[in-house]
Amino acid sequence: MPNNYIPVFDPASAHTEAISHLFITVLVVCAVILLIVIGMVAIGLLRFRQRPGSVDPPPHFGNRQLELLWTIGPTLIVIWLFILTARGMRESDPIPPPNLEPDLVIIGHQFWWEVRYPKAGVITANEIHLPTGTKWLVRMESADVIHDFWMPELARKIQLIPGQTNHLWLDAKKPGRFLGNCVEYCGVEHAWMLAVVVMESPEDFAAWLRGQQKPAPSPAMDSTRNGLQVFTAQTCVNCHAIRGVSTPAAGAAPDLTHVADRSILGAGALANSATNLFRWLKNPQAIKPGCLMPNLKLTDAQAGALTEYLEDLQ
């Protein structure tokens, strides 16, 4: 669960802090202008209400000085806002040096986020861990349609566009768990394309990354072995990668090597728990209709075994 009520005004990084301050400044300016207009209207309506028996007042056609005032004044204000804008852009979205290798690659799919740590050789999905205190350069790509990645406490939003790469800096000043949505309508299950970013201390992050780098643990018990059998016998292996078990075409479906570690399933459609995973495996279309995982019509036994195996993959 997010720890903030209004994330846009609860920045956790220097970048979003810059935006938050700018936003408040601009809102104050807007509020003042709005109050002036409301004042002009409200006071005008009260003072110049038609009295009974009054005639039309003598015509008055304007006042050039006043009109120039409310032309030049706002022009000066918008010039000032533009200067703030230019500065705010630099502070909140520094342009990465060219040819810098990204630390993280996010590829948007209908309806999940593929997450790769190229320097560590790690591939995961939907849940991103990062160390606090350093800026990570993220490269954004899309495998199908336009998506938009948005972590309001951490960074500006940026579209993931097929045929193009975009870049984003992700960093946080202190640890926390942050929730974000896809923000560009990408199809029928756009609503359930959440991402989780866990900002943790460098030590915790290193431990997590080491865990992710290992291949999937081999099943230790009968129940989990049965689950692995279901995984390989059913068509799961055609889409889902589990390092050490299956290597389908890249990006066909979320990598499940350490799926038990994640806090969400189905890109946010469910919280990760054995009960929920069982429900999902029985019929993903009932929970997230239109997602690209078909209903494999597993029996209860098959789904149960598979759940046990997958919840073992930490």
Next chain:
Amino acid sequence: MSATVSTTSAMATPEAEEKSRGLYGWVATVDHKRIGILYLLTTLFFFMVGGVEALLMRIQLARPNNNFISPDAFGQLFTMHGTTMIFLVVMPTLIGLANYLVPLMIGARDMAFPRLNAFGYWMLPFGGLLLHYSLLTGGAPAVGWFSYAPLSETAYASTSGTDYWGLALLVIGIGSVAASINLIATILTLRAPGLTIRRLPLFVWMVFINSFLVILALPFLNAAIVMLFIDRHLGAHFFMPSHGGSAVLWQHFFWAFGHPEVYIMVLPAFGIISEIVPVFARRPIFGYEFVAGSTVAIALLSFGVWAHHMFAVGLGHPIDMFFSATSLLIAVPTGIKVFAWSATLWGGSIRLTTAMLFAMAFLIQFTIGGLSGVTFAVVPIDWQVTGTYYLVAHFHYVLFGGTFFAVFAAVYYWFPKMSGRMLSEKLGQLNFWTAVIGFNTTFFVQHFLGLMGMPRRVYTYADLPGWGWLNLISTLGAFLLGFSVLLLLCNIIISLRRGRPAGDNPWQAWTLEWAATSPPPEQNFDCVPPINSRRPLWDLAHPENPDPIVGGPQSIDGFVLEKNRVGMVTFLVSESCFFLMLILAWLFYNSRAMTGPSPASTLDAHKTGLFTLCLLASSLTIWLAERQLRAGRPGWFRGLLGLTILLGAVFIVGQGREYFRLYHQGIVVSSNLFTTTFFTLTGFHGLHVCVGLVLLLILLGLSLAGDFKQGRLEAVKSIGLYWHFVDIVWIVVFSVIYLKLLL
């Protein structure tokens, strides 16, 4: 003296009266007043449809994790709601009002082209039907009202809903352009004597400027939709990145239309407010010149801000900053208007009728929406709030709290003129208060939802703190708003039968429409009052204190133009914009490296050059033909006209043979982006040539049949203009595609 009142067959003959009675009279009408009312009734119907779509969505969103509406149905609902409200409600309502009011306000008998007017109207129900027909063929479009690629390509949107969306918009767009050409021609050529441009009522002025926005911006949309169709049905890849196309280009093309479109949806509303506030404050508008001038500034700037809808695309800081600057700047002329309307109240004697109440609500609500728009122009803020409910709140504040409240005001203000009866003020007050409370309850909380992280276009959301109850409040507000619309409907229906008779000028207003009866007779005026200022009826009522005389027939704005020429030139300017998009697509794609057929390997520049010479020669021959007609030598006219047709036909046959040759080599529109842009650009040009040939053949036929009075000269000159335009476009196309091969 321009063709206004006296030259028309104003006397209603028995046959004319017979024909205008009953349903047939309405269906077959070319009277601008009836057409205006038809527009308004049609848009009222679609407003209900769009409103129901909105309420269904709000029910679904009232609670988290709701399952009242499926995600697929929800996608169709928000797409249809947006498309309906924009293209089937707001735009045509404003066009309908303009249709009804502009001829009356300028002292004319009707629009410049009454039959074109009817045609433009009928495109509206036709387009609406097309859009909704999709429900029977696999589902309504579900890719959002702006249909981003590649989501709108067949790979991701396989039902024909997207196709019906495109077809409907093309049809309605043609209707809007026709209406705007008509309005421009009417305002430029049919003003009553004394009504110079500087004396125009502000509603007419804003509609005039707005009409230019329509004719320039709609072609951008038409070009984009055409390209999408070529992708979807002919296997091309304009917008498919997987095959070299560009998804971002769709965004550029769409928003090049889409941004002027939002001003198209608001300028006439500004005009409405500029008429209503002075009348109920009993004072002329504060600073007419600044209000009129700022309208031009908005119109010009509106073409330079489109990429502020694309700040999240990653276009790069320099481009983002340019569009930020222009978007911030466009706030200034808008602010000028808001201050002018507010200042008009001061020193006045204000009557808070229902129309005035809605106008006052417009002022505040539009300002809120405009200011939230300013926050979007500050790029880093946009990077946080775009694509969220904060954006949804912004555009509903300007389009509903702004434009549609102005429309409500217009209904209360002009309903007496249209029907001869007053709307009930009691019901009106109830209508107003439920609307204001309902509207603000629905949409103000959505600003917060956006700041709290809620994206737009989601069919449901997680149970995050505050999201549930804020959404519930919004839903309750929406139902109150819906109820207020029902009150308006009741008011209209009841008042049509039992409203107090209005008389000619129930509001003691000052523009010309109030000099006619309520409702006006078919010919509008038997006699137009003398016009020496911006408020002719004030001058009549206050001969001891008339308004200062503004300009005059001898001044520069007292010109009179010929309507066929104006109509054709306006149309050609519009078509240029269409070709501009096709040429830009050509330049964009052919500047990139690509494999497959290329101009050098496939095109025969010399042969095409020869056919080009024929086409250019045909421009000469038609010009000569015109001269012969003017000199009274019909034989020569027909000969030269025939030669023109022949030369044009040679060009088309040559083009056709070129296409044939390429087709036989397996080079088709889907081969690569060179062939796609080549066939699209030359194909549409060829289509225009064919249409021109048909027009010329009709002229030749009429001339041979002897049905060629002197008055046809204007028609010949207009068609000649069209033909020259086709040639000029070809010169550009030839230079862009073929010239490099010849050098």
